[in-house]
Structure formats: structure tokens, C-alpha cells
Amino acid sequence: MKTRTQRLLAIRKIIENNKVSSQEELVEKLAKKGFHLTQATLSRDLKYLRAAKIADSARGYIYFLPSRETEHANLLAGENFPLNGFVSLEFAWHFGVIRTLPGYAPSIASAIDNIGSWQVIGTIAGDDTILVIPREGTTKEDVKNMLARLIPEAVQ
Amino acid sequence: MKTRTQRLLAIRKIIENNKVSSQEELVEKLAKKGFHLTQATLSRDLKYLRAAKIADSARGYIYFLPSRETEHANLLAGENFPLNGFVSLEFAWHFGVIRTLPGYAPSIASAIDNIGSWQVIGTIAGDDTILVIPREGTTKEDVKNMLARLIPEAVQ
DNA sequence: TTAAAAAATGTATAAATTTGCAATCTTAAT
DNA sequence: ATTAAGATTGCAAATTTATACATTTTTTAA
Numbered sequence: 001m002k003t004r005t006q007r008l009l010a011i012r013k014i015i016e017n018n019k020v021s022s023q024e025e026l027v028e029k030l031a032k033k034g035f036h037l038t039q040a041t042l043s044r045d046l047k048y049l050r051a052a053k054i055a056d057s058a059r060g061y062i063y064f065l066p067s068r069e070t071e072h073a074n075l076l077a078g079e080n081f082p083l084n085g086f087v088s089l090e091f092a093w094h095f096g097v098i099r100t101l102p103g104y105a106p107s108i109a110s111a112i113d114n115i116g117s118w119q120v121i122g123t124i125a126g127d128d129t130i131l132v133i134p135r136e137g138t139t140k141e142d143v144k145n146m147l148a149r150l151i152p153e154a155v156q
Numbered sequence: 157m158k159t160r161t162q163r164l165l166a167i168r169k170i171i172e173n174n175k176v177s178s179q180e181e182l183v184e185k186l187a188k189k190g191f192h193l194t195q196a197t198l199s200r201d202l203k204y205l206r207a208a209k210i211a212d213s214a215r216g217y218i219y220f221l222p223s224r225e226t227e228h229a230n231l232l233a234g235e236n237f238p239l240n241g242f243v244s245l246e247f248a249w250h251f252g253v254i255r256t257l258p259g260y261a262p263s264i265a266s267a268i269d270n271i272g273s274w275q276v277i278g279t280i281a282g283d284d285t286i287l288v289i290p291r292e293g294t295t296k297e298d299v300k301n302m303l304a305r306l307i308p309e310a311v312q
Numbered sequence: 313t314t315a316a317a318a319a320a321t322g323t324a325t326a327a328a329t330t331t332g333c334a335a336t337c338t339t340a341a342t
Numbered sequence: 343a344t345t346a347a348g349a350t351t352g353c354a355a356a357t358t359t360a361t362a363c364a365t366t367t368t369t370t371a372a
Contacts, residue, residue: 333355
């Protein structure tokens with residue numbers, strides 16, 4: 001007889017290695033591995049594991065397990081630790097240009113990328129300069145607000 | 157009249173700053189901000205934004221926006237990640253922006269440069285982002301067609 | 313060991329989310 | 343300007359997920 005703990009592990013493994021679109025589908029996969037349970041129980045297991053369902057281009061929706069780090073980072077995104085090396089922010093045409101101390105551009109650009117802001121499609125960093133590419137339709141102010149979350153002094 | 161883009165931004169903001177447990181609840185919050193839409197449309201918006209629902213001790217379940225890191229990890233976990241690190245292609249202000257897995261941008265940019273398309277004047281690659289600069293007068297479609305030759309999944 | 317308490321589960325159903333379809337609105341091309 | 347193609351949306355229905363309640367299983371404490 002399989003234990004609940006074994007089952008939870010099996011669920012983790014399946015979710016991590018396969019694209020699973022629904023609980024019914026997962027119930028079937030688990031049955032093949034010898035775990036017999038109902039969709040209701042699975043729903044509770046997924047809640048316990050803090051699994052989440054997200055859009056996926058291939059399968060519509062898939063389940064995944066957000067990392068501790070991510071959840072934490074997500075929470076920190078609002079308040080957050082100081083970023084060193086920022087020098088200035090200016091806008092040219094529709095783009096933002098951030099100047100940093102030499103060598104600091106990559107880390108700041110990475111931080112901007114990681115907060116996953118809707119307003120910013122991407123950044124490109126050299127050594128001491130970052131090009132910030134805003135999404136079409138967003139304004140300078142939108143981008144500033146987004147940056148303010150990371151680098152308050154950038155927008156003063 | 158509020159635009160879809162504005163609405164998507166509003167949704168991000170609400171999700172990031174509040175614990176929202178259901179789409180109906182979010183529909184109401186949006187209505188208070190002047191965005192009137194049905195739950196069905198919201199479902200599509202959340203799919204587009206790749207929002208996910210996760211268990212939360214306080215509210216049962218809440219929506220959240222996973223960071224790009226998570227999505228990358230996720231892509232890597234599912235055996236098939238597209239040709240050499242390609243992640244996404246978007247356009248903004250006449251420019252194409254390609255996102256790649258960390259470290260892959262230079263190689264993909266180089267490949268684009270090497271096919272020597274007339275439509276593309278040049279590319280600039282950071283670590284995980286490529287700015288594609290189209291020749292003046294070319295359309296989004298022109299650039300997509302050109303990219304399709306290299307990265308079919310970029311244009312689906 | 314045994315009784316009481318807590319945890320886990322299934323059933324049935326409620327609640328929530330997704331989607332096919334038709335209509336409407338936007339965008340792009342001529 | 344006109345037309346065609348594409349995007350967006352609401353409605354209603356289908357699908358999927360969560361949960362109240364009852365029952366069974368496991369754990370705890372004497």
C-alpha cells in the first residue's frame with residue numbers, strides 16, 4: 001500500500017517532468033504508477049504542494065511548482081534591497097537609457113528583467129549602459145514607476 | 157474609453173498588490189477602476205498574462221505572476237525547449253525584441269546576422285535579449301517571415 | 313490495547329474557470 | 343475610402359476545480 005507521502009512525491013515528479021493540463025489527467029497518470037485516488041484528493045494534494053496552473057503555448061494550461069525563491073522574490077519585489085551602481089536614467093525616443101558605474105549594468109539589468117514587469121519587454125546591458133525597451137503603448141511614466149520599485153533614486 | 161493594454165496593466169497591478177482569490181472578485185475590483193468586462197474576458201487576460209493561482213494560507217487561493225526565471229526553469233524542465241534558447245518574440249516601436257534563455261542571445265543574434273536579410277539592418281544582443289533593428293519601411297510581417305526561416309516557432 | 317482526537321479520503325455537489333461561437337471592433341492593404 | 347483579415351469580447355455551455363459532509367484510517371495518550 002502506497003503512502004500519502006509517496007504520492008505527494010510522485011505528483012511532484014510528474015508535474016516537473018511532464019506537461020499536465022488537468023487534474024483528471026494527473027489522476028490517470030498516478031493510477032498507472034499505482035496510486036489510486038480521486039480528483040478531489042488530488043485537488044487537496046495540489047493545494048498542499050502549492051502547485052499552480054499557468055498558460056502554456058503547447059498544451060493550453062499546465063501545472064507547475066513555483067520555486068521557494070520565486071515566491072519569495074515575488075513578495076520582495078515590492079519593498080526590496082538596494083541596488084548598487086545606478087547613475088542616471090534618461091529617455092530617448094521611446095527607450096530608456098540607464099547609466100551605471102562601470103561593470104554594474106548587467107546586474108541592474110538582470111534585476112529589472114527578474115521583476116518581470118509587463119511594461120518592459122526587455123533590456124540590453126553593456127558594461128555601464130542599459131537599454132530599456134518598453135512595451136508599445138506604455139508611457140515614460142509607466143516605465144519610471146516600474147523602475148521606482150527597484151531603484152527609487154532613479155525617479156526622484 | 158479604456159484600452160485592452162490599460163486593462164492588462166491594471167490587472168497586473170492589482171494582482172501584484174492585492175490578494176485576489178477569484179476571477180469574479182477581480183472583475184469587481186476592475187469595475188471600480190472603470191474597467192468593465194466579463195469574467196470570461198478576464199480568464200483570457202489572465203491566460204495572456206500567464207497568471208497562476210496558488211494556495212495561500214490567508215485566502216485559500218490567490219493569483220500571482222511568476223517571474224521570468226520560473227518560466228525559464230520551467231521551459232528547461234519540460235524536455236523540449238526550442239532551438240538553442242529561443243523564448244519569445246515581441247515587437248515594440250518598430251523594433252523586434254527576442255528573449256532567450258540566459259546566455260543564448262549572442263548565438264541567436266549571430267545567426268540572424270549571418271543569414272544577411274535585407275529587412276534587418278542589424279541586431280544587438282545582451283545576455284538574454286536581442287534587439288532586432290528592421291530597415292525603415294519594412295513591416296512587422298516582413299521581420300517575422302525572415303525570422304521564421306531561422307526560428308519557426310517564433311512566429312507559430 | 314483501547315478510546316479519543318486528528319488526519320485523510322470518497323461522494324456528490326457547488327464554485328470557478330475555460331472555451332466554442334457569433335458579433336463587433338481594429339488594423340492593414342489596396 | 344473600402345474591403346479583407348485579424349483581434350477582442352460577451353454569452354452560454356462545457357469543463358475543471360474546490361469543498362461540505364460523512365466515513366474510514368491513522369495517531370496519540372492513557
